[in-house]
Amino acid sequence: xxxxxxxxxxxxxxxxxxxxxxxxxxxxxxxxxxxxxxxxxxxxxxxxxxxxxxxxxxxxxxxxxxxxxxxxxxxxxxxxxxxxxxxxxxxxxxxxxxxxxxxxxxxxxxxxxxxxxxxxxxxxxxxxxxxxxxxxxxxxxxxxxxxxxxxxxxxxxxxxxxxxxxxxxxxxxxxxxxxxxxx
Numbered sequence: 001x002x003x004x005x006x007x008x009x010x011x012x013x014x015x016x017x018x019x020x021x022x023x024x025x026x027x028x029x030x031x032x033x034x035x036x037x038x039x040x041x042x043x044x045x046x047x048x049x050x051x052x053x054x055x056x057x058x059x060x061x062x063x064x065x066x067x068x069x070x071x072x073x074x075x076x077x078x079x080x081x082x083x084x085x086x087x088x089x090x091x092x093x094x095x096x097x098x099x100x101x102x103x104x105x106x107x108x109x110x111x112x113x114x115x116x117x118x119x120x121x122x123x124x125x126x127x128x129x130x131x132x133x134x135x136x137x138x139x140x141x142x143x144x145x146x147x148x149x150x151x152x153x154x155x156x157x158x159x160x161x162x163x164x165x166x167x168x169x170x171x172x173x174x175x176x177x178x179x180x181x182x183x
Contacts, residue, residue, distance in 0.1 A: 041181035042163035049073075049156045050143045055132035058122060060115065063132055071105040072182040073156040074175070077134065077146035080113050080121045084169035085151045089125050091172045095179060096129045102183045103158065109134040111141060111150065157182050 051066040065075075076092060078085035089108075096106040106129040110118050115133060122131050134140060138147075146152040148167050155164040155178045164178045 041178075042157050042161055046157070046161035046163055049075075049154070049160050049162045051156075051160060053137070053140045053143075055109065055134060055137060055140070057133070058115070058119060058131055063130060065107070068105045068107065069160050070158055071103050072099075072158055072179060073154075074104065074106045074179065075144065075154040075156060076106065076108045077111055077141065077144065077150060077152040077154075078108060079111050079150055080117060082150045086125075088151055088153070088169060088172075088175075089127060091175065093126065093128050095176065099179055099183060104179055104183060105129070107132065109137075109140070109146075111135065111137075111146065155179065155182060 051064075051069055054062045054064045057063045065073075074092065074095065076085075076088070078089070092106045092108070095104060100106075108127060108129060108131040110131060111134045113121070113133075113135060118131070118133065141147050144152065144154050144162075145165065145167070151166075151169060153166045153170060153175065154162060155175075157163050163182060166175070
């Protein structure tokens with residue numbers, strides 16, 4: 001019984017932390033803000049994104065992340081059981097429709113679901129952007145620090161630099177402002 005209460009308390013603490021960070025994203029991004037010149041979309045010392053990964057899509061065909069270089073990439077790490085992920089997915093569908101023609105590419109990476117569970121979820125959510133299978137791709141998750149919390153959303157510039165990384169749910173306005181600054 002004590003173990004259940006401990007797990008429940010940790011889950012509530014994690015949810016509270018995620019909610020607070022969504023309202024105050026500058027707390028997680030203080031270092032990046034300090035190195036970003038006024039009005040700049042990306043920190044001056046932004047690190048290159050590792051796009052040297054190939055994952056299978058929903059049709060089990062290989063997709064190279066590097067094929068999206070030259071576009072602004074919103075890379076979303078998520079899971080079907082993740083409540084905040086379910087809140088953000090409709091925003092990403094909207095962003096893809098609204099900014100896709102301007103050069104945005106939303107890419108979802110499901111971190112722990114098998115294809116038979118993933119396919120109906122993607123269909124139910126009407127996800128209109130590429131969804132890739134990330135199960136077992138620990139090197140990819142480590143590369144983007146997507147093992148800390150879900151969702152983890154990374155904004156990558158056209159020249160392949162990590163400009164923003166959001167751990168936990170982030171407000172729609174913060175994400176959209178980041179996208180606009182890179183387009």
